[in-house]
Amino acid sequence: MVAIFMSGSAPAIAKDKSHDGKNNITFFDSGKFTGLPFSDGVRVGNILFLSGEIASERQPDNTFKVIPGGIKAETKKIFENIRASLNEKGYEMKDIVKCTVMLADMSEWAEFNEVYQTFFSQPYPARSAFGVSGLALGAKAEVECIAAK
Template structure:
C-alpha cells in the first residue's frame, strides 16, 4: 500500500460581503476550504440592516434561507449543493414551524441536518442556521 506524501496547501479564502462589512460585523460570511464552503450562522436579518424581519419565526426562517441562498450563490455554490445544515431554534417546540419553511427550499433531496434548542440568539432571533456546501467551479 502506498501513500501520497506530497503535501499541498489547501485553498483557504475568507469572504465578507460589503453589506456585512458596512455593518461592522467581526466575522466572515463564509470561508472556502478547497471546494467546500462553510457559512457563518445566518439569521433573518433584513438585507443591509442590523434588524430582524418582522413576522416571527416563519418570517425569520424564510429570510434566513434567502440570506443563505444569497451567500452561497455569491461564492460559487447554491442550495442544490448544500450538504449540511445546523439549525438553532429558540423554542424547539416550534420545530414544525421552521420545517414548513425549510421544505419549500428543498422539495426533493434534502441535505443532512441537525437541530438544537438554543437560548440567546443574536438580535433576539428565533432561529439561526449554519450551512456547509460544495463549490461547483
C-alpha cells in the same frame, strides 16, 4: 489574491489564504458583517462553510434588526439570505450538504420545517437542530450551512 464576486446584492470580496502552501482557502467578506469578528464564509477546496444566518436587515443607522412576522417569516428570510450568499460565491442551494439549525423555541420546530421544505427537495442535506437560550438580536432562528461541489 483579491477577487470580487457580483450578484444582486453587495459584492463579496474573497481573500485567498493558504496556510501550508497546499490548501486553497478563501475567506469571503461581503461587508454585511462589517465590524463583527467573523467572515461571511470560508471555502476550503470545494467545500464552503457559511457563517450562521439570522433574518436581519440593515437599518438606515447601519444597525441590524430582525424582521417581524415570527418563525415562518424569519425562516423564509434566512434561506433567501443563504441562497444569495451561496450565489455570490458560485454555489447553489442544491450544493448544501449540511445545515445546523438553532431555534430559540423548539416548539416552533414544525413551523420551521414547513418553510425549510420549500427550499430543499430529496435527498435533503444532513441536518442538526437544537434549542438555544438566546440568539443574536433576539432572533427566533439561526442557520449555518456547509456546501460542496
